Amino acid sequence: MIGRQRNTYGMALGDIALPADDSVIKRTRLLLEEGLKHRGYQISADPSVPNCATVSIDEFWAWFTPGFWSVSFEARVYCTITLKKPDGSVKLVVKGYGINRGQVASDANWQLAYDNAFRDFLSKFDAELEKVGY
Numbered sequence: 030m031i032g033r034q035r036n037t038y039g040m041a042l043g044d045i046a047l048p049a050d051d052s053v054i055k056r057t058r059l060l061l062e063e064g065l066k067h068r069g070y071q072i073s074a075d076p077s078v079p080n081c082a083t084v085s086i087d088e089f090w091a092w093f094t095p096g097f098w099s100v101s102f103e104a105r106v107y108c109t110i111t112l113k114k115p116d117g118s119v120k121l122v123v124k125g126y127g128i129n130r131g132q133v134a135s136d137a138n139w140q141l142a143y144d145n146a147f148r149d150f151l152s153k154f155d156a157e158l159e160k161v162g163y
Contacts, residue, residue, distance in 0.1 A: 032091030032104070032139060045091055045139055053089045057108065060147055064154040068163065085109040087122075091142055093134060102129045102142035106150045112163060121157045125150025 031053060032045030047053070061084060062072045070080075091104035106125040111118055127145025131138040 031089055031143075033093070053086060057084065057086050057089065057106070060106070060150060061108075061110070061154070064151050064158070067151070067155065068158055079115045081113050083111040083113070091139060091146075099130045099132055100134065102131060102134075102138045103127065104139075104142040104146040106143075106146050108150075110154075112161075119161045119163075121154075121161065123150060123154045123157055125153060 030044045030046050047056070061082065065072060065082075086108055088105050088107040091102065094101040094103065104127045108123050110121045110123060112121065125146045126149055127142045127147070129138055129141035129145060131141075
């Protein structure tokens with residue numbers, strides 16, 4: 030589950046789930062790979078490479094907030110990332126947030142909230158990498 034819908038009384042109406050062949054780990058890996066490739070890094074599954082990353086997914090969640098005229102679809106993606114090079118390591122905390130306002134709880138509205146969170150995450154990831162010289 031990656032999200033939950035609630036009514037104005039706080040009662041759960043339904044959960045938001047990824048397709049059976051998808052996972053939060055897969056989505057996060059693709060997001061981090063995109064951010065690293067953007068900075069010129071090549072991605073490898075070889076454990077003997079000199080540079081590597083360890084990631085803790087701290088939050089990957091969306092929620093629905095009902096309103097009078099529209100509803101808000103909000104999503105957060107937070108990760109703690111440790112990047113290791115032969116000369117040392119650095120720990121980054123990257124937080125992405127996205128919001129989308131709509132009228133109905135459709136898959137498209139949820140996806141837009143996550144897309145906005147992903148864009149925000151990638152922008153902040155890039156800024157953090159720049160700050161630490163990666």
